Amino acid sequence: MIGKIHRLEPILFKDMMVLSEQYIAAEKENINDINVFPIPDGDTGSNMFYTIQAIVNEVKNMGGGHSNNEIFQAISKGSFVGAKGNSGVIYSQFLIGVVEYLEKIQIITPLTFAKALEEGTEFAYDAVLNPTEGTILTVMKRTSDKAIEITSEKQDIDWIEFIDLLVEESKQCLEETTEMLDILKEAGVVDAGAKGFVHILESWKEVIYNQ
Secondary structure: OOOOOOOEOOHHHHHHHHHHHHHHHHHHHHHHHOOOOOOOOOOHHHHHHHHHHHHHHHHHOOOOOOOHHHHHHHHHHHHHHHOOHHHHHHHHHHHHHHHHHHOOOOOEOHHHHHHHHHHHHHHHHHOOOOOOOOOHHHHHHHHHHHHHHHHHHOOOOOHHHHHHHHHHHHHHHHHHHHHHOHHHHHHOOOOHHHHHHHHHHHHHHHHHHHO
């Protein structure tokens, strides 16, 4: 039985980055195979993997004895220098926004993390000249909106319930992307970048469950 968890330690974000790399590495080719938007160049999974790999390298190079802010700064630096392709740039900007918010606070609860997700989503949208719905952006927005909704209704929600609801929402939105863009509907696939983002959230869920 998993107990209630009401706050996360920043060190867990190091584990979340490392495990997300493993999840994307395992799904990279599957993501590449369904990459039809914006062009069918089959590299979305690879670009997301290289982006996350750069983040993980920065985090691992920190060594021991680092402060909370150093963890977030390493994630931000890796995101900035390692972004590859459209999906990589969008995800890296999302992360930069998330950790920029987290650096300002002392306790990471679902309530404060919801606000960090909201800021990350704003960063991601700002990174795209003409944001298109039915993509990774839509799943980010639906997930962050859900986080705000959940924590508005139940401010003391524990992390296990919170992350479960976010992953569920992201998966539902991912399935709906097929109907949002004609090119996805014609190919009978979900958006590749959005699929990668869902796998990243799943990796975060595993870290939270196992802390």
